[in-house]
Amino acid sequence: MILNKSAYERGFAHASVYKTIKVGLEEEAKFAGASQSGDEVRMQFANKMKNGEPMYSNLEEDGLPRIGDCVKEGDAIYCVVDTVSGNDKAAKHKDREHAYVQAVRGLGADSDLASQNKVSITLRYPRNPVIGDKFSSRHGQKGVLSILWPQEDMPFSESGISPDVIINPHAFPSRMTIGMMVESMAGKSGAMHGHFQDATPFSFHESGDKNSVDYFGEQLQAAGYNYYGSEPLYSGVSGCIMQADLYIGVVYYQRLRHMVSDKYQVRATGPTNELTRQPIKGRKKGGGIRLGEMERDSLLSHGAAFLLQDRLLNCSDKHVAYACCRCGDLLQATTQRSTIQTTGQSVSEAVNKPKLRLYCRTPTCIAATNRDDGNDEAVEPIILPYVYRYLVNELAGMNVKMKLEIK
Numbered sequence: 001m002i003l004n005k006s007a008y009e010r011g012f013a014h015a016s017v018y019k020t021i022k023v024g025l026e027e028e029a030k031f032a033g034a035s036q037s038g039d040e041v042r043m044q045f046a047n048k049m050k051n052g053e054p055m056y057s058n059l060e061e062d063g064l065p066r067i068g069d070c071v072k073e074g075d076a077i078y079c080v081v082d083t084v085s086g087n088d089k090a091a092k093h094k095d096r097e098h099a100y101v102q103a104v105r106g107l108g109a110d111s112d113l114a115s116q117n118k119v120s121i122t123l124r125y126p127r128n129p130v131i132g133d134k135f136s137s138r139h140g141q142k143g144v145l146s147i148l149w150p151q152e153d154m155p156f157s158e159s160g161i162s163p164d165v166i167i168n169p170h171a172f173p174s175r176m177t178i179g180m181m182v183e184s185m186a187g188k189s190g191a192m193h194g195h196f197q198d199a200t201p202f203s204f205h206e207s208g209d210k211n212s213v214d215y216f217g218e219q220l221q222a223a224g225y226n227y228y229g230s231e232p233l234y235s236g237v238s239g240c241i242m243q244a245d246l247y248i249g250v251v252y253y254q255r256l257r258h259m260v261s262d263k264y265q266v267r268a269t270g271p272t273n274e275l276t277r278q279p280i281k282g283r284k285k286g287g288g289i290r291l292g293e294m295e296r297d298s299l300l301s302h303g304a305a306f307l308l309q310d311r312l313l314n315c316s317d318k319h320v321a322y323a324c325c326r327c328g329d330l331l332q333a334t335t336q337r338s339t340i341q342t343t344g345q346s347v348s349e350a351v352n353k354p355k356l357r358l359y360c361r362t363p364t365c366i367a368a369t370n371r372d373d374g375n376d377e378a379v380e381p382i383i384l385p386y387v388y389r390y391l392v393n394e395l396a397g398m399n400v401k402m403k404l405e406i407k
Helices: 005-009 025-032 178-193 212-222 293-302 305-314 347-352 363-368 386-396
Strands: 002-004 015-024 043-045 076-082 088-092 099-106 118-127 134-137 142-144 147-149 253-255 318-324 333-338 355-360 379-385
Touching: 002 005, 005 147, 015 025, 015 076, 025 043, 025 076, 076 118, 178 212, 293 305, 305 379, 318 333, 318 386, 355 363, 355 379, 379 386
Parallel strands: 002 147
Antiparallel strands: 015 118, 043 076, 076 088, 099 118, 134 142, 134 253, 318 379, 333 355
16 A cells, blocks of 8 residues: 555554553562562562662652653663662663653552552553554455655645545455445545445345445535546646546545564574574564574575575574594594693793694594694584584483594
């Protein structure tokens, strides 16, 4: 769909998303490891003072935000203090989107917020439509905002009306949302005559005397419009009449909750799993999009070997490991700070500036090493995914040895 930019600037399809955070002092105490004795709650909402000034400038004395304040990424939303130890814990706003504090409510009988055990904080996220946001009519005729088009370049009718939304006519034949066209006629005639239209289901029949198209068509004709709802439109660019049968009318169009802001996932680098060193999953945690086995098969079938290597190795868990070419072991090859004196090196240099010694701990490989510096020429660095090394360690823990054949 094409959206009229001026209509957008006037507030067309503006929406707000509300998110509510519930904070309980008992849960905060458990999280902090503090013990509760009977009904006594050690934690309380407060804003600690530091050098005569409150620690969090955007919070009130009771450790809660002011209604109407704008909250940015990293700003404190609330603060709780342990009355015994004096330790404080502040929850930060993690979203990159700015939010406004809509309401702060105490969940209890007491009217004083500071003495409440539970508090709910509602944040409001203002959301203007952006390219990619989803819209729909009441007939399920979905559309995605593709471009915001200037009003001066939009087509206009003989009376000077520019449409707020332009949708492609190809959306109708296969989906058969004829009700939307009938609604357009009904809305247009109702707006011209200034009365509400009766939209009771099954009140019209195609073959009967009371046909919906004729019923609304007569009203349109009485208002001076075309019987079937189409109208000549003029190009906003050239001003010439457009030689096409264009349908224009009043339709209820709504914005859906499927928004780009909630769905987009972009990442170059970011957090990784501690165990496998691969990118973590999850949009909220800044994770990556998984390139799975079927995607791998597609890239293989295209012959895109370097792209596959980039996705599965370089951008995932690339790791340099030392392996022994002689015995093929990945776990026995190791490095050690060598204090062995080499040719042209003094004793003090050998002790103070130890060199890295590469060798394999397998007895046969130790016996085969005959170099002065203690290095084993068979031990070489190889590039492999870290998860492979993890697999080798897991199998070694079950007495299964994996041997590499390195050429």
